[in-house]
Amino acid sequence: MIGIGYTLPAILAVVVVVVWELRWLHTGLFRRPAYWISMVIVLGFQIPVDGWLTKLSAPIVVYNEEHTSGIRFPWDIPVEDFLFGFALVTAVLLLWERQRMRGAKITGERVADE
Incomplete structure (x- = not known):
C-alpha cells in the first residue's frame, strides 16, 4: 500500500510539475538535452549524499516506514526522495526558463532553444 504521508505527495509533486509545463508554461524544457543532462x-x-544520509545501517535521516512505499534503491534511498528531487529541480528550472522567456519578450530578443 502506498504511504500517504510521503509517497502520495511525492507522486503528486511530479504530476503537478509535469502538467504545469505541458499545459501552461510550454517552455519546451523536456525536449532539451541540456535539461536531461x-x-x-x-x-x-x-x-x-542521500545514500549516506538514509543508509539503514547508520541512518542520519530516519523515515517512518508507514508513510513511505518501502521501496529503497540504491543504497537504502527511499524512491520518494527521487520523486521530490525531480519535482523540485524541474520546478526551479521551469521558473528560470519562464523568466528568461519573459525577459526576452519584454526586450524583443529572440529566445533560442538550447
Missing part, C-alpha cells in the same frame, strides 16, 4: 548531474550528487 542536468538531471543526470543532479542524480550523480543526490545518490551518494
Whole structure:
C-alpha cells in the first residue's frame, strides 16, 4: 500500500510539475538535452549524499516506514526522495526558463532553444 504521508505527495509533486509545463508554461524544457543532462548531474550528487544520509545501517535521516512505499534503491534511498528531487529541480528550472522567456519578450530578443 502506498504511504500517504510521503509517497502520495511525492507522486503528486511530479504530476503537478509535469502538467504545469505541458499545459501552461510550454517552455519546451523536456525536449532539451541540456535539461536531461542536468538531471543526470543532479542524480550523480543526490545518490551518494542521500545514500549516506538514509543508509539503514547508520541512518542520519530516519523515515517512518508507514508513510513511505518501502521501496529503497540504491543504497537504502527511499524512491520518494527521487520523486521530490525531480519535482523540485524541474520546478526551479521551469521558473528560470519562464523568466528568461519573459525577459526576452519584454526586450524583443529572440529566445533560442538550447
